[in-house]
Amino acid sequence: MKLNRAKATFGRHETFPLRYGWLPKGFEALTDDPEIFARPEDAMIRLGVGRNMVNAIQYWLQVTGLVTFDGGRGKPTRLGTTLLGTRGDPYLEDDATLWILHWLIASNAESATGFFWFFNRFPMPRFRDSDALRAIGEFSEQELKAPRSASTLKSDISTLLRMYAAEAGRTDEHLDSPFAQLGLVESDPDAGFRSLRGARPALPPVALQFALAQRFGAQPQQPALPIRVVLYSDEGWAAPGAAFRLTEDGLMTGLARVIEQDPRSYELRDTAGVHQLYRRGEVIDPIDILSQHYRGRAAA
Template sequence: MQLDSRSTSFGRHETFPLRYGWLPKGFEAIQHDPHVLQKPEAAMVTLGVGRNMVNAIQYWLQTTGIVESSGEPQATDIGKIMFDSHRGDPYLEDDTTLWVIHWLIASNATQATGFFWFFNRYAAPRFSDKELLEGLTEFVKNTLQQKKRSQNTLKSDISTITRMYAAMPGRTDEHLDSPLADLGLIEADPHSGYRSLRTNRPFLPVTALHFALSQRFAAEPEQPALPVRSLLYGDDGKASPGAIFRLSESGFMEKLEQLMSTSYPGCYELRDTAGVNQLYRGSELPDPQSILEHYYRSS
């Protein structure tokens, strides 16, 4: 949620983008045996994948916050709510689930630093793999002050980001099985490689934005309000819902209006304070887990 140059991670996915069945299968396996992913041979049989994929599944479970990443392995409250077989979305059939998973990855500055950088700090609307690598290398060197980071490791992050989010025409490899490609956040561009544009995104589920905003407020409990600029652009080292969801300014404000007036009244309030547009937490703003629980229960 907050970028810290002392705590970063690149390339731990072993170049495997997240696939459709990995989070539900991994969650179910952890429920039956909390230590299964620490026993490679047993995990390979249980999950039906190779050894490297076991490591990748463990990484994605931890990065999305579905499984606790420190101490005793166990499913988190968010994991239990999201993948509950009766009231959750264990088969990733709900768009809200996919957008929330995307937010959980792209806001994780500690375990998915390359993803955090791309969605929060990289502003170019069109780019090539080479330009992405140059941008990430500069960020690691100048912002993180990490001069010895391997280029191959950074390349693996760039490759995984584009394969995970961009459905390339004519490509038939296994990486098209990533659920996050359906979000349309990165698209193939015949002229420059890729494009990732800020738009109004009318199909962004308002609950996903509500969840993201609630997590931002939960991360700063002493703050009654957050600057709209920070929520839009993330230029202060913190996760930005506007940037992560690739929302234009007008799209972000439209979604906020929908949140405040129709979907979740009483949770937020916009005010201009000393010339700064700020979003205040309302008296009825629930915690992130409660937002998801209520959503799945009422869906």
């Protein structure tokens, strides 16, 4: 999803990071009762959380693209059914699922603009929360041309850091939020936090393949993307290399693993001195990638 300054949103998560069981529980509740979120009191009982957490669960279901809402009625998307259905990964036991959910959040420039900004546009590898707050304020004012309140932006930065950084001495929230496992943001004793690019050998090839399929699908008329564009955010698009915090060598290793697993998907070429990733044939359906992955996992 491309950044659109007219549709940018911040702070809709009620300051609650995405917790471990929320997506499966919310998805199951909505599958059983499509209007459960339109009745907050019933949702509170069904999900065992407070009203603000009900709103947060609904938000995260939407941001990840697992569910759409129309007039209070929720409907699982094809992505949601594939990812969390009985043939997918309903208990989030597969490491690839977590990386894919991260990509879905970090690439959602419209509904999770602060998260998109941090993973695709924030340049500081080591920073304090005050640095991030100042930078996102400048982004909102200068690029979006729509300044947000400091409290709203602070809410996004605080929620993101609590969601991704396992801070020493904090045992409750980072255990509830699985994204700290990815190591994309870490506490830094000198700078406050660090979010460094690396080789990411633990990144499952299917997660990178899914992100690439979505990226190519966003511009189906383009048969190739320069490696620079896959590595860094370009013209408002999310970049897999940035979202997964990959170095160039790490990205190239990841691409080699994707091509090795499916030689028909992509190939690397140098065209007029520009290193590019070409898709072979039609745009790959990201949902088909997930379906094939979970089928293989079930058969293993």
